[in-house]
Amino acid sequence: MNEFFEFFSFADANVRYVTLGSVLLAGSSAVVGCFTLLRKRALVGDAVAHAVLPGVCLAFILSGTKNPFILLLGAFITGWISLLTIDFITSRSRIKEDTAIGLVLSVFFGIGIILLTAIQHSGNAAQSGLDKFLFGKAASLVGEDLIAFSLVAVLLLVATLLFYKELTLLCFDQAYAKTIGYPVRALELLLTTLTVFAVVVGIQAVGVVLMAAMLITPAAAARFWTDRLSLMLVLAALIGAFSGVAGAFVSYTAPAMPTGPWIVLIVSMIATLSFAFAPGKGWVSRLLRQRRNKTLILEENLLKLLYQLGEQKQGTLAPHTFQEILERRAIPQKLARTGLRKLGNQGYIEKTPEGWLLTGQGQRRGERVVRLHRLWELYLTQYLHLASDHVHEDAETIEHIITPELEQKLMEELGFPVLDPHSARIP
Numbered sequence: 001m002n003e004f005f006e007f008f009s010f011a012d013a014n015v016r017y018v019t020l021g022s023v024l025l026a027g028s029s030a031v032v033g034c035f036t037l038l039r040k041r042a043l044v045g046d047a048v049a050h051a052v053l054p055g056v057c058l059a060f061i062l063s064g065t066k067n068p069f070i071l072l073l074g075a076f077i078t079g080w081i082s083l084l085t086i087d088f089i090t091s092r093s094r095i096k097e098d099t100a101i102g103l104v105l106s107v108f109f110g111i112g113i114i115l116l117t118a119i120q121h122s123g124n125a126a127q128s129g130l131d132k133f134l135f136g137k138a139a140s141l142v143g144e145d146l147i148a149f150s151l152v153a154v155l156l157l158v159a160t161l162l163f164y165k166e167l168t169l170l171c172f173d174q175a176y177a178k179t180i181g182y183p184v185r186a187l188e189l190l191l192t193t194l195t196v197f198a199v200v201v202g203i204q205a206v207g208v209v210l211m212a213a214m215l216i217t218p219a220a221a222a223r224f225w226t227d228r229l230s231l232m233l234v235l236a237a238l239i240g241a242f243s244g245v246a247g248a249f250v251s252y253t254a255p256a257m258p259t260g261p262w263i264v265l266i267v268s269m270i271a272t273l274s275f276a277f278a279p280g281k282g283w284v285s286r287l288l289r290q291r292r293n294k295t296l297i298l299e300e301n302l303l304k305l306l307y308q309l310g311e312q313k314q315g316t317l318a319p320h321t322f323q324e325i326l327e328r329r330a331i332p333q334k335l336a337r338t339g340l341r342k343l344g345n346q347g348y349i350e351k352t353p354e355g356w357l358l359t360g361q362g363q364r365r366g367e368r369v370v371r372l373h374r375l376w377e378l379y380l381t382q383y384l385h386l387a388s389d390h391v392h393e394d395a396e397t398i399e400h401i402i403t404p405e406l407e408q409k410l411m412e413e414l415g416f417p418v419l420d421p422h423s424a425r426i427p
Helices: 002-009 013-038 042-063 068-092 097-120 143-162 164-172 174-179 184-223 229-253 259-277 283-312 322-328 333-346 360-383 392-398 404-413
Strands: 349-352 355-358
Touching: 013 042, 013 143, 013 164, 013 184, 013 229, 013 259, 042 068, 042 097, 042 184, 068 097, 068 143, 068 184, 143 164, 143 184, 164 174, 164 184, 164 229, 174 184, 184 229, 184 259, 229 259, 259 283, 283 322, 283 333, 283 349, 283 355, 283 360, 322 333, 322 355, 333 349, 355 360, 360 392, 360 404
Parallel strands: none
Antiparallel strands: 349 355
């Protein structure tokens, strides 16, 4: 607890530098990562992250100093060149984008490793610590680094706000943007530049190996929680910022633990929880929805079956035995008993000594399912000209998802019919 209060008091200058730098890095890169993710170019961040290493090395060789502005400028130049190279290869050859990314990534990174090795054997005393661009070392951030981070982060956020509408259109409907006269190529270059800036600002903290995760993972996590881009940007920035603070805190409480990898691990855990438990899109939510849908289909099939059995006996309120139900439709006994029990608890059917009996509420619901089934069969035969013996299976599926609005539309289109293609009455 003492460590918690010591850390969040920010009395230590190093804690302030590391924490604020991590927040600026993670938050700003996450915002740009949203647009990169939506354009389905997630691997581009990985290519840029590896391509900036030769720029850092060349900047050091030419300047002889580890000034963060000079090193970041070199990283920006080679990162930008790598994206242009990917676009050039993709547009001028039959090589697909993923292959081009792999080629550019490996070539640029290989050149960077060669230059880094040459620097390490050059005897230049100033090269100490240059390898932190390879693996990252957020704990070594100083005031100059923080100024550079702040300037780039502000630049990214301001550019995103100024060109929000244009970038949104570029991500969702590039063809329409071109049709109405937007400079699509210029917008692509702007997004490319922002992506390179986001990567460049982060390599000093998490390194070229992990930077792609910082760019894409917060955006991927936020995507599971919303369908609105504005909210997605805010969520991604908050997720990134939280992971930055949490990673710095872990590194502070356990000095042997590196900050950058912990930032990536924490944001990855948040993403994993989002993938699993986000409402609507998480896999747990999908499993529950599938289970509810299966239960709904079973219940409606049983109600429809009881209604149809009643039609055969000239009275929908006649009771029907469990054996009759199983003979009419191939439903596993255990599943059928479960479905009947649930329908009984909901008040749609009643158990009598003679069998199962539809209540008034159950009759109305069963009648509607039968009506939807027969309307859809009639629609397929009249409008799609399918044979009457080929429409039953399709109607078995669609009857469960037709809305009241679509039901009314079908009735009007078909002229409020009385009989289905099999001459059965439409209730």
